[in-house]
Amino acid sequence: MRIDKITIGHGSGAGLTRELINSVFASEFKITSLDDSAEIGKNMVISTDAHVISPLFFPGGDIGKLAITGTINDVAMSGAIPKFIVVAFIIEAGFRFSDLKKIVYSMQKEAEAARVQILGGDTKVVEKGKADGIFITTTGIGQFVEKNKLSAKKVRNGDKILVNGNLGDHTIALINLRQKLELSPAPRSDCAALDKLVQLMLENGDVNFLRDATRGGVATILNEIAEETKLGIILDSKKIPVSSIVTSISELLGLDPLYMANEGKLVAFVKDDTKMLISKMKKHELGRNAIEIGEVTDELQGVYLRTEIGGLRPLPILDSDPLPRIC
């Protein structure tokens, strides 16, 4: 069936989003890369993201924190050090000043912690019923030194795949609120700025590529890399780090944490021995559960999970994320 209208799935970060990018944006704008950031001039990168999360406040963060850390992370994944952010607000009439102040306070706090300067921005207000409280678009600029320029093109056969901790925390925190599961204690989002962890990783390991595992989760991101590099990726099911609460809720709802959005997790492609790197990561508060979860191979194409009994289960790209409006 030819879909001639935009659906929620087109914003999921998964298959339908890529279809939209390929059929409309990439063809018109002549964009050649699916990277989350783009180079501007010498040694600078830019990245932009619209944030439409619902609800706006959640355990572990709010839309303001998410908007700043999300953009810091997109910039940081290129190997750059985030320096500046500009912000555009779209606010629904009737939105509370006190909530706006909380959000803006969160933004400034995260920016200061990462030594990122918020340079200014724009504010538009739309009539009640024409938005969902507040939408925030953040655009970040980072600077990097040549040797740290990361790219999917650097990914090689034999690269090890690392994550910095448990998957699915952000999604389950949001599901708990949205589905009114009322879990106690309420699961917390992993929303965090990864810039310092990235710099630590670049100093202590032979990192070829980094990507934060947001919309679509680890499985979707790995599919993009597999496609771009024409290589295969095999994950080890025994190594995927997931907390017990996320495991329980996932099983209950029939969801897979490998496809869940995270807001403080990255996937790293690392050359050679990763032991030293992982031990360094474990000393950082955002890398305590860092672990090697798989490997790049040129013996097949696509993304697979090696099951407990040794078989290979495909992890294809899905059409849509199970939960939209999560970031």
Place this chain on the structure above:
Amino acid sequence: MRIDKITIGHGSGAGLTRELINSVFASEFKITSLDDSAEIGKNMVISTDAHVISPLFFPGGDIGKLAITGTINDVAMSGAIPKFIVVAFIIEAGFRFSDLKKIVYSMQKEAEAARVQILGGDTKVVEKGKADGIFITTTGIGQFVEKNKLSAKKVRNGDKILVNGNLGDHTIALINLRQKLELSPAPRSDCAALDKLVQLMLENGDVNFLRDATRGGVATILNEIAEETKLGIILDSKKIPVSSIVTSISELLGLDPLYMANEGKLVAFVKDDTKMLISKMKKHELGRNAIEIGEVTDELQGVYLRTEIGGLRPLPILDSDPLPRIC
């Protein structure tokens, strides 16, 4: 009365917007300038704008054209040459693919005409009823040579104030659609990229400062400059360029074109003789009606209109724009 909720007026670009900026954004983000763009690193500027115009398509443009030209103009007003743009879309589920394609086509067309590269972006989809068709946030990067860095700080007593043509065209084009006036021929928006006109002006005149006269119109922008510089500005009522249709509709609705949003008009502060500059501007298609409309003075503070009988009528900053969602 203490307003504790965001109102439509807070997005008008006028007095309430400034109150919002001062009470929430400037205090938290520690922003010291009200400029539409900010410097990043050496000789680069950045500017971001959310576009929420309704209706999305109008005579003379659409939200896509507006988003690109608006950001090109914000960058160009600093004296820089626009180079790169990143785009963040927020799309309401149910939006037509065909409309999205039209919008994206407009964006690419304007970007190409200005030799601006669209580097990429982000797309989010929200449920039906949680947005108004499509919102587009564009962020632009420009590069400039030191001698062309413009700033309100350069404005001096005696500077002449120029505009590049008729005021109010954009607002009246939108009013005609929104109020279903069904004027024939339908008034067209002046939506246009001013980057080339700006470069022509910098080459042919002693320009101290430029600002595009969007939300709030010429009067609001001049008030901001008057406040920042502690100087006075006197406009000559006989010189304000307004088309006959805009004059008629304005009188009918009791609106003042000096407060109307434009999307292809700039205000320039120019030192010394402006004759040569104006004659050059008149040869450019976007400067055909260029005219000197007033002067900066240190003999009073604020913005005034010299009436036909020689009196001075104050042009204060208004609380709110008469027509929101216009850009």
